[in-house]
Amino acid sequence: MGIASDIIIIVLAALVGGIVAQRLKQPLILGYIVAGILIGPYDLGFIIKVHDIELLAEIGVALLLFALGLEFSLKKLQPVRKIALLGTPIQILLTLAFGFLIGKGLGWDAVPSLWFGSLISLSSTMVLLKTLMSRGWMGTLPSRVMIGMLIVQDLAVVPMMIILPQLSNPEAGLPLLGWAAVKAVFFLAMVVVAGNRILPWIMARVARWNSRELFLLAITAIGLGIGYLTYLFGLSFAFGAFVAGMVLSESDYSYQALSDIIPLRDLFGLLFFASVGMLLDPHFLVENISTILFLVILVALGKGLIFFALTFFFGYGNLVPLAVGLGLFQIGEFSFVLGRIGLQTQSISSEIYSLVLTTAIITMMMTPFISRLTVPLYALGRKWFRCAPMELINYPGADLENHVVVAGGGRVGQLVAGVLRRLELPFMIIENDSHRVDQIRSAGFPLIYGDATQEIVLEAAGIQRASLLLVTTPAAEVARRVVELGRHLRPELPITARVEGVDMMKELHEAGAREVIQPEFEAGLEMTRQALFHLQIPASEIFKLTDLIRTELYAPLYRDRYDFKTLADLYKASDQLELTWVKLDEENPGIGKSIRELAIRNLTGASVVGVMRHGILYSNPEPDFIFNAEDTVAVIGRSQECWAFESLVGKRGKNAPEPVSDVEQVGEAS
Numbered sequence: 001m002g003i004a005s006d007i008i009i010i011v012l013a014a015l016v017g018g019i020v021a022q023r024l025k026q027p028l029i030l031g032y033i034v035a036g037i038l039i040g041p042y043d044l045g046f047i048i049k050v051h052d053i054e055l056l057a058e059i060g061v062a063l064l065l066f067a068l069g070l071e072f073s074l075k076k077l078q079p080v081r082k083i084a085l086l087g088t089p090i091q092i093l094l095t096l097a098f099g100f101l102i103g104k105g106l107g108w109d110a111v112p113s114l115w116f117g118s119l120i121s122l123s124s125t126m127v128l129l130k131t132l133m134s135r136g137w138m139g140t141l142p143s144r145v146m147i148g149m150l151i152v153q154d155l156a157v158v159p160m161m162i163i164l165p166q167l168s169n170p171e172a173g174l175p176l177l178g179w180a181a182v183k184a185v186f187f188l189a190m191v192v193v194a195g196n197r198i199l200p201w202i203m204a205r206v207a208r209w210n211s212r213e214l215f216l217l218a219i220t221a222i223g224l225g226i227g228y229l230t231y232l233f234g235l236s237f238a239f240g241a242f243v244a245g246m247v248l249s250e251s252d253y254s255y256q257a258l259s260d261i262i263p264l265r266d267l268f269g270l271l272f273f274a275s276v277g278m279l280l281d282p283h284f285l286v287e288n289i290s291t292i293l294f295l296v297i298l299v300a301l302g303k304g305l306i307f308f309a310l311t312f313f314f315g316y317g318n319l320v321p322l323a324v325g326l327g328l329f330q331i332g333e334f335s336f337v338l339g340r341i342g343l344q345t346q347s348i349s350s351e352i353y354s355l356v357l358t359t360a361i362i363t364m365m366m367t368p369f370i371s372r373l374t375v376p377l378y379a380l381g382r383k384w385f386r387c388a389p390m391e392l393i394n395y396p397g398a399d400l401e402n403h404v405v406v407a408g409g410g411r412v413g414q415l416v417a418g419v420l421r422r423l424e425l426p427f428m429i430i431e432n433d434s435h436r437v438d439q440i441r442s443a444g445f446p447l448i449y450g451d452a453t454q455e456i457v458l459e460a461a462g463i464q465r466a467s468l469l470l471v472t473t474p475a476a477e478v479a480r481r482v483v484e485l486g487r488h489l490r491p492e493l494p495i496t497a498r499v500e501g502v503d504m505m506k507e508l509h510e511a512g513a514r515e516v517i518q519p520e521f522e523a524g525l526e527m528t529r530q531a532l533f534h535l536q537i538p539a540s541e542i543f544k545l546t547d548l549i550r551t552e553l554y555a556p557l558y559r560d561r562y563d564f565k566t567l568a569d570l571y572k573a574s575d576q577l578e579l580t581w582v583k584l585d586e587e588n589p590g591i592g593k594s595i596r597e598l599a600i601r602n603l604t605g606a607s608v609v610g611v612m613r614h615g616i617l618y619s620n621p622e623p624d625f626i627f628n629a630e631d632t633v634a635v636i637g638r639s640q641e642c643w644a645f646e647s648l649v650g651k652r653g654k655n656a657p658e659p660v661s662d663v664e665q666v667g668e669a670s
Helices: 003-023 028-039 050-071 074-105 110-120 125-135 141-168 173-208 212-232 237-248 254-278 282-287 289-313 320-327 334-344 350-371 374-384 411-422 434-443 455-460 476-489 503-511 519-534 539-558 562-575 600-604 639-648 662-669
Strands: 391-393 404-407 427-431 447-449 468-471 495-498 515-517 578-583 607-613 616-619 632-637
Touching (some): 003 050, 003 254, 028 125, 028 254, 050 141, 050 212, 050 237, 074 110, 074 141, 074 289, 110 141, 110 350, 125 141, 125 320, 125 350, 141 237, 141 320, 141 334, 173 212, 212 254, 254 334, 282 350, 289 320, 289 350, 320 350, 320 374, 374 476, 404 411, 411 427, 411 434, 427 434, 434 447, 455 476, 468 476, 476 495, 476 503, 503 515, 519 539, 578 639, 600 632, 600 639, 632 639
Parallel strands (some): 404 427, 404 468, 427 447, 468 495, 495 515
Antiparallel strands (some): 578 632
């Protein structure tokens, strides 16, 4: 079967590797790489034409950069634009110099040493995103800083792919590099100018045909086609794909293009990462284990310190520098892309490539474990160093009493603060994200600029005199730390916390939170209510169903609490009552008669609790209240009693079946 059999073997091996990586809570790309190592020519001995797979893998690289171009947006860099746009280039240059010194120390020539420094300067977007999501840190200030720096790092791959291969020809010197830069700028300008006019026109015509297959084919042809043009132009194939994605990102079809291209990108990316693993010789790892471990330690420490120092230099304090240093110390997946180019242009030897590859894999696997040390190390460091100063903004002046402490000034925290201010209830927000601090300051909310995971900050917010602690941050690690610290400082203080996943609910409850709210669940419940309402399900049935679902979710957390048992009993009692609204038309037999004349309570058992007439609600009307046409009558009772009232006023036929519910059966049996 030729190359088809090779692809089948790779896909099957990658599936197994991906499943194992998922079970071990590792990024899938590590599973793909390990699968490639096992099926490569050095181990199981599969006769796979690695060169042919590498050619297919180049499409994966191009699609990877094409998708990166589609996702590129300067808006994502706005909150952390200074450190992302200025700090990241400085970090790359410092790491490049650090890697160059390592290479020279190992006896390598200047060009391979520069390549080594460039390869280790990049961190892994895939590994970091997986780590942040698993720890619940998405949306926090450290995550924003890291993602902003990673975006600029990924963009830096493009000029590196142009410049680094030219270093192998020292005779050409700067003129060759300058000519390559001129060609890149010229081609970029040409594609941007032409693409902004032509590509949207093409995509608009394709989209009108409403063919998903044709749309996918069009965006794939654009990405790979422009990439091939850049190759013919003497530049990188992947660079052209990135430019095509960047041009399309400004169109109305960018989101659909990205969603359609991702499966194709992932499939060809699988081939790329598997081919990377095939080039790694396990015997090489064993023979050079001391050198590899030496490089792992040097790279991890060196990059970690560079990221830590730069983050601190750009004005970020508290937990942020440590989180960034322990999160971005690894070597990234785009280093494999650059490394393959260096290998193809003979700029680096296969030995150096294997060293970088092995070091990258090990540092990637270390990331989830090293990143977890952020909070413990920070807590330990606070005992040795003086606490960061706190800034009080819009502080009311007098000491707060019986107020609400809101830990987290994001959208949820600011919404809560707005309601509390409207009710004239005292509160204090704690936030350390500079972007959110500006929003809170503009809103005029009282604020402490600091880290809520620190004891001195909670004390400054008056935790000892507060009536409630609300933890609104979505970050699981931070929320747990705040809950634990709040419970330690004031054991009797009620604490309500927000969690992003159901799995964290029990953990936060055990840490000391009295109430735990799961926003995704509440949003899903509200969408269910709206859907059932539009499907014309009776409101009483909707309330019963949603209350039951909520009880099933939260009951395991609170089943031992007296107040929850009381609330549950009240819900059960309310389930036996039903509120029904009935509109009386002009031919209704009840028109012109009073409640007493109709003997509603005696005949049906239901009670009239309200009448809506011309937009005015008459609540609890007297027995002599007379019904008019177009009145809407509200009665309350068990479902059987409400059904009897509807029959009394002619809303049901004489032969209409009587409703029988589980609640009624239980009531009758009792």
